Amino acid sequence: xxxxxxxxxSKTFGGLTALSKVGLEIHKGQIRGLIGPNGSGKTTLFxxxxxxxxxxxxxxxxxxxxxxxxxxxxxxxxxxARTFQDIQLFYDMTVMENTMVGRHRLTKSGVLGxxxxxxxxxxxxxxxxxxxxxxxxxxxxxxxxxxxxxxMSYGHQRLLEIARALAGEPSLLLLDxxxxxxxxxxxxxxxxxxxxxxxxxxxxxLVEHNMKxxxxxxxxxxxxxYGQVIAEGTPREVQxxxxxxxxxxxxxxxxx
Amino acid sequence: MDWVTFVQLVFGGLTIGCxxxxxxxxxxxxxxxxxxxxxxxxxxxxxGAFIGLTAISVFHLPFLAVFVVALILTGFFGVFMERFMLRxxxxxxxxxxxxxxxxxxxxxxxxxxxxxxWGREPVPYPEISSSPYVDVFGxxxxxxxxxxxxxxxxxxxxxxxxxxxxxxxxxxxAASLDPATAALYGxxxxxxxxxxxxxxxxxxxxxxxxxxxxxxxSFGLGHSVLVKAFAAAALGGFGVVGTMFGGLVLGVVExxxxxxxxxxxxxxxxxxxxxxxxxxxxxPTIPAGRTIxxxxxxxxxxxxxxxxxxxxxxxxxxxxxxxxxxxxxxxMVCGTYTVRIINMAxxxxxxxxxxxxxxxxxGQFSFGHAAFYGIGAYASALxxxxxxxxxxxxxxxxxxxxxxxxxIVAPILRLSGHYLAIxxxxxxxxxFLLMINWKWLTKGAYGIYGIPFPRIGRFEFDSDxxxxxxxxxxxxxxxxxxxRLTASRFGRALRAIxxxxxxxxxxGIRAFRQKTRxxxxxxxxxxxxxxxxxxxxxxxxxxxxxxxxxxxMVTMVVIGGLGSMPGGIVGSLVVxxxxxxxxxxxxxxxxxxxxxxxxxxxxxxxxxxxxARKPAWWIAxxxxxxxxxxxxxxxxAQN
Numbered sequence: 001x002x003x004x005x006x007x008x009x010s011k012t013f014g015g016l017t018a019l020s021k022v023g024l025e026i027h028k029g030q031i032r033g034l035i036g037p038n039g040s041g042k043t044t045l046f047x048x049x050x051x052x053x054x055x056x057x058x059x060x061x062x063x064x065x066x067x068x069x070x071x072x073x074x075x076x077x078x079x080x081a082r083t084f085q086d087i088q089l090f091y092d093m094t095v096m097e098n099t100m101v102g103r104h105r106l107t108k109s110g111v112l113g114x115x116x117x118x119x120x121x122x123x124x125x126x127x128x129x130x131x132x133x134x135x136x137x138x139x140x141x142x143x144x145x146x147x148x149x150x151x152m153s154y155g156h157q158r159l160l161e162i163a164r165a166l167a168g169e170p171s172l173l174l175l176d177x178x179x180x181x182x183x184x185x186x187x188x189x190x191x192x193x194x195x196x197x198x199x200x201x202x203x204x205x206l207v208e209h210n211m212k213x214x215x216x217x218x219x220x221x222x223x224x225x226y227g228q229v230i231a232e233g234t235p236r237e238v239q240x241x242x243x244x245x246x247x248x249x250x251x252x253x254x255x256x
Numbered sequence: 257m258d259w260v261t262f263v264q265l266v267f268g269g270l271t272i273g274c275x276x277x278x279x280x281x282x283x284x285x286x287x288x289x290x291x292x293x294x295x296x297x298x299x300x301x302x303x304g305a306f307i308g309l310t311a312i313s314v315f316h317l318p319f320l321a322v323f324v325v326a327l328i329l330t331g332f333f334g335v336f337m338e339r340f341m342l343r344x345x346x347x348x349x350x351x352x353x354x355x356x357x358x359x360x361x362x363x364x365x366x367x368x369x370x371x372x373x374w375g376r377e378p379v380p381y382p383e384i385s386s387s388p389y390v391d392v393f394g395x396x397x398x399x400x401x402x403x404x405x406x407x408x409x410x411x412x413x414x415x416x417x418x419x420x421x422x423x424x425x426x427x428x429x430a431a432s433l434d435p436a437t438a439a440l441y442g443x444x445x446x447x448x449x450x451x452x453x454x455x456x457x458x459x460x461x462x463x464x465x466x467x468x469x470x471x472x473x474s475f476g477l478g479h480s481v482l483v484k485a486f487a488a489a490a491l492g493g494f495g496v497v498g499t500m501f502g503g504l505v506l507g508v509v510e511x512x513x514x515x516x517x518x519x520x521x522x523x524x525x526x527x528x529x530x531x532x533x534x535x536x537x538x539x540p541t542i543p544a545g546r547t548i549x550x551x552x553x554x555x556x557x558x559x560x561x562x563x564x565x566x567x568x569x570x571x572x573x574x575x576x577x578x579x580x581x582x583x584x585x586x587x588m589v590c591g592t593y594t595v596r597i598i599n600m601a602x603x604x605x606x607x608x609x610x611x612x613x614x615x616x617x618x619g620q621f622s623f624g625h626a627a628f629y630g631i632g633a634y635a636s637a638l639x640x641x642x643x644x645x646x647x648x649x650x651x652x653x654x655x656x657x658x659x660x661x662x663x664i665v666a667p668i669l670r671l672s673g674h675y676l677a678i679x680x681x682x683x684x685x686x687x688f689l690l691m692i693n694w695k696w697l698t699k700g701a702y703g704i705y706g707i708p709f710p711r712i713g714r715f716e717f718d719s720d721x722x723x724x725x726x727x728x729x730x731x732x733x734x735x736x737x738x739x740r741l742t743a744s745r746f747g748r749a750l751r752a753i754x755x756x757x758x759x760x761x762x763x764g765i766r767a768f769r770q771k772t773r774x775x776x777x778x779x780x781x782x783x784x785x786x787x788x789x790x791x792x793x794x795x796x797x798x799x800x801x802x803x804x805x806x807x808x809m810v811t812m813v814v815i816g817g818l819g820s821m822p823g824g825i826v827g828s829l830v831v832x833x834x835x836x837x838x839x840x841x842x843x844x845x846x847x848x849x850x851x852x853x854x855x856x857x858x859x860x861x862x863x864x865x866x867x868a869r870k871p872a873w874w875i876a877x878x879x880x881x882x883x884x885x886x887x888x889x890x891x892x893a894q895n
Contacts, residue, residue, distance in 0.1 A: 050762060052542050072543065076764035086547045088762075090755035092556050093748075101752045105764030107745055111773060114744030115737060125745065148558060150548060157548075168763065 001064065003028045003203050004049070004080075004172055009058030011041075011048055011227075018044040019227045021058070026172070031194065031204045033218030033235075035211075037247055041227040042207045043085055046174050049205075050082050051075035063171065077105040081165035082174035085207075087157045089164075091150040095141060098149050098160055099132040102167030135166040139193060155186045162193065166202075173197060175206045179213060191217055215239070223247070263395055265515045266508055271401040272470070273488075273507020274408035277500045278463035279481055280488030281415065282456030284499045287489070288432040289452040290346060293674045295359040296337065297485070298478025299366040300457045304330045304464025305473040306374050312382055323407050327462040334457020337362060338450050341854055346449065350861055351555040353621065356677060357814055358857040360807050363478070365850025370475040372843045378474035404466045411462055412500050415455070419496055424451065479803070483685060484510070486678055487530035490538065520693050527682040527689075531668065538675045543767060545758030553673060554619050554754065556819035557862040560872045566879045583728065587721040595720045601832035602727040603788045606734050608812045608828045609821060610781025615810065616818035617742055618774040619754030620669055621677040624684025625809045628658040628779040630691060630801025632786025634698060637707045637796060647710035651730075651787040658783020659776045661687075666772040672757075684806050691798035703797025710791050717791075727788055731825070734781055738821055741777070750774050751819070815856055817865025826864055 002025040011019040019041045026032050034042050047053045049060060051072040060068045067075055081102070090098050107128055113121040136142045139159040144152065152160060158178055165173055175194070179187045191213055198204055208214045214221060215235040223231040223238060225247040231238055238244055279301055286294045304326040311322045341362060345355055389396050419425035431438035431448050439445055464477065471477065488506050492498025506526065514522040546552065560566070563575055587595050611625045632654035639650040668679045691698050698704070709718045710726060717726050741747055749770050752760035761767050790796045808831060816827020834852070838845045860866045 052758070052762075071766075072758075072761045073764055073766045076762050082762055084545065084759075086545075088545045088547065088756050088759040090752050090759060091546070091548055092552075092558065092755055093751055097748060097751075101748055101760065101763050101765070104745070104749060104752075109745050111741065111746055111777070114741045114746045117740065117744075121744075128745065164759075164763065 002026060002061075003063060004205075005059075005061040006045075006049070007059045007061070009045075009048060009060060010056045011044055011053060012056045017227055019048065019055075022224070022227070022229055024222055024229065024232075026203060026205060028171075028203055029198065029201065030220060031198050031206060031218050033214040033221040034205060034207045034224065035209075035214055035221060035238075036224035040224040040247075042224055043176060044227075045224070046082060046176055046205075046207065049075075050080060050174065076168075079105070079168070079171040080174065081168050081170035081172070083158070083161040083165055083176055083178060085176040085180065087154075087161060089149040089157060089160060091148070093149060094145065095136065095147050095149055095152065095160055096129075096132060096145040099136055099145075099163050099167045100128050102135070102164035103128050103131055103169075105168050131169075132163075132167050135163040138166060138196070139163045140189075155182050158182065159190075159193075162197075166197070170202060172203045172205065175204060175208075177207055177209060179208060179210050187213060260395055261515075264397070265511050267395075267397060267401060269508035269511035270504055271404045271507070272467075272511065273504040274405055275463045275467045275503070276481065276485045276488040276506055277503025278408055278411060278459045278466070279485035280492070280499045280503050281412070281496065282459045283486050284489040284492070284494040284496065285452050285456045285459075287494055287674070289428070289449050290342075291674075292342075292346075292352070292355050292359070293486070293677065294453075294456065295356060295482070296362040296366065297456065297460050298482035299363045299370075300330050300334065300460025300478070301464040301467065301481055302370055302473075302475060302478040303333060303366065304461025305468035305477055306370060306464075307461065308465035308468060309374070309379060309381060309473045319403060320407070323462060323465045326465045327411075327458045330461025330464070331454045331458030333461075334453040334455075335450050337457070338453035341858070342453070343446065343449070344858055350857070352553045352673060353615070353810075353814065353818075354555065354857045354861050356621075356674070357811060358854050360811070361850045361853030361857065363850070364807075364853065365847050367475045367478075368843070368846030368850060372847070374473070374475070376475065378472035380472050381469040400469055404470075407462070407466060411459065415459070416496060428452070483530065483678070483682055484526055487526065487533065487682075490530065490533050490675075490678075493537070521689075524686055524689050524693075527686045530682045531679060531686075534671055534675050534679050535667070539670050540672055543757040543761045544672060546756045552619075552755075553621070554615065554818050555861050556616065556754070557817060557865050557869055559817070559820055559823075559865055559869055560876045562872055562876060562879075566876045571879075587724045592720050595724050597832060597836055598829075599720060599723050599727050599792065601829045602724075602731050603785050603792065604809070604812070604832060605785075605825050605828035606727075606731050606788065607782040607785035608809050608816075609731075609734050609738055609824045610778035610785075611809050612778075612813050612816075612818070612821060612824035613738055613742070613750070613774050613781070614778040615813050616820065616824070617747065617754060618750040618771055620771055620775065621673070621810075622680045622775075622778075623677050623803070623806050623810060624680035624682075624687070625778070625782055626801045626803070626805035627684040627687035628662055628782035629786040629789070629805065629809075630687065630796075630798065631661045632658040632783025633790035633796050633801065634691065634704075634786075635783065636787035637704050637790040638697070640708055640791070641704070641706070646712075647708075647787075647791060648712060651710075651784060654787035655780040655784040658786065659780035661783075662776045662779025663772065666775050669771045669775055670768060681803060681806070684803055688798050688802050691801065698798070701797060701799075703795060704790075705795050707790050707794045707796065709794070723792055727792075730784065730788060734784065735821060735825070738777075738781075742821065746770070746773070754819075811853060815853075815863045817863035817868075820865050823863060823865050830864065 004026040006022055006024040009019055009022045022045060036042055048055045051070050055068060059066060062078060062080060107124050109121045109124050136145055139162055141156060141159055141163060149160060179190055182190060194204060194217055218235060221235055221238045222229055223244050230243045230247060231241040279297060282297045286292055307329050308322045308326045311317045311325050341358060345358060390399055419429060427443045428448055431443045431445060435445055484506060488503035489499045492502030510522055510526055513525045607629045611622060614620050614622050635657035636650040636654035639645050639653055665683050668683060671679045692701055709716050717723050749765045752765060753767050753770060757767055812827035812831045813824060815830060817823030835845055835849055838848055841848055
């Protein structure tokens, strides 16, 4: 049984087809790579899965539940977390607070709880703090917890997005070019983190331009071009695939 | 109704609509060039009207020349305003809210100047021609209306020509679509913005000359056309041709509504149309994200909480004793008059804390907060007078009524940014008009007299000193409540929405639901404050709950510092007390006040918190060094 099942999903913007009948199944515990030339629809697919764009056609099921028409908040609450290609943080909140927000979906105290502050609310707040600290140390940012997110370095901001996503203990994590703008050392570090995330039992869907990284850590890779799936398989299979070579070389005119 | 009357109505509608189009074009142009709604656009209309008046009555110019003079002079003023007040802020990418408030400050100052120069009373225009009517195919048309239509259409035609045929116009359109690319081809963004403000102001000024013969020249002329003109622009999708048609349609709808339905409700209908247009066409479908380079809608400075995070128990005790002492001492050392002003500030402060939750914490603009203040005031007054309920029952009920009203209008929270600002403004105006028109309930503009003083048991709060304790205790309760609320999972969710709605939503926060909660709670605070206000003054009328008061409340929030509850209180004290100390300036008071608002937005964008922040951190560091206390519990820290 697939954790995430994308069935014939299409997305059009006016006359422009961004995704056309995309099918994809991701199994539990995998690191799945999603690659493709610029503009091939990777980020659009992420946005459709996470409910930010409604799909024009097709169905998406997560843990055997239909999420096609669910809003982004509902999808997030079900346990699909994501990061963004252009980093999206709460800039004037602390690193710790950013991470605590990630646990919103698993907690429930509301207005009345905040006012009366009964025991369970205090305990919940303590647990949020604890778990947030845990995810911060997981990515190695525990030393910065009191810092404002806007004062963090670029690479650290990317890690903070991951920490926020992890604080919600998701079953599926969508990473949108997490290594963009990172240097070699940071990238190696990141790869290490992604494998550790998988080892926690979290399934990962990874969009990445760095081929070496994708080939090294993904068990399965899906290739998109012009909004369509053109290949799927192990890194070795994909590398040998004619269509993939054509898509990349024909477009970029340089070997990857 | 016979068809002649109908045609005359339509003709009248087109005339007034033409004016809305002109003013609306000003909105549309500035919005497209700078993504800013210029609230001072209404005052350009007023300025044009008065310049025209002077030109006619002092220099005896013909009407056409008057129109051109007003157009040119207000145009220059627009350029001046952009260069010296707005450009420094635009260059800094100041937060949207600060820019909006700066334009409101300009608007306040200009109205005050107009009062000084031309007086408070509306001044009629001299007749512009000897025979006021012409007959066209048996229909009697006012000559003045023909003038208005002719000049209005000529200006719009000229504008369209400018945008289609001249190089400057074409560059302007390119820059409004993509400023970065246009800049690469040598389009100077600053020049463009300056041109925009010049043209927009000129259009407003021209419209002022056209509308003043109908409605007289008065300092409040701008406000009456402001919202409708914006509605015209919104209806036309902020395009040039669209806005022209939008204004004409609205003008016709307005006169027909007045003629066929009721003149009392015509403005309710107009504002209703605006809300409908905004909700249908300007509602964002995907939550807005924000990368680090993008400016925020509101600016929030991180402040240190000396009391909670840095004080050892003994110091906390000192703080508490000092503040209780000050609280008790204040009404004794101050005179009754000062206590009275402080009471007003405290009462307003309660409403402002509620607004702080909405604007400062959740990042949602509200320019209609006074409506809920008014609903609370009326609810408590009517309940205590008709059903003789005691104050301790009517006050909570007032909060409930205002909260309920907040919940009813909460769908406008689906709008964002300027559209929300204008939407809440229209909502506030509708509530105001209902207060005026539901005479069976509110006694209309006359207001309600003889609202009883609050009484608990046998004690009556009939003196200013007694009321001081009542109001401050209420403020203390609301403050405590909101502090707890904001330092929780709920508060964190609100701040997450303010900082980045996209990221908040993806983290599983149902943004609309949380915004609604914040809005309802904030409105309920305003309702509570309204009840205190009504029973304090024992007289209320709709004027006390209008747009101006809403603006004053937003100013308090921003001057005190967004995202800080103490800031909310300080802001209301300063904004209420300051004009009192400026009383010696007499008529110049509001000019100075408006100027202060502008300077605040330009030089202290974070409000008074900006001033307090550094010393507070300095003290915090000292305490840290002395006692070894570190800022604990960072997770729940305020900003």
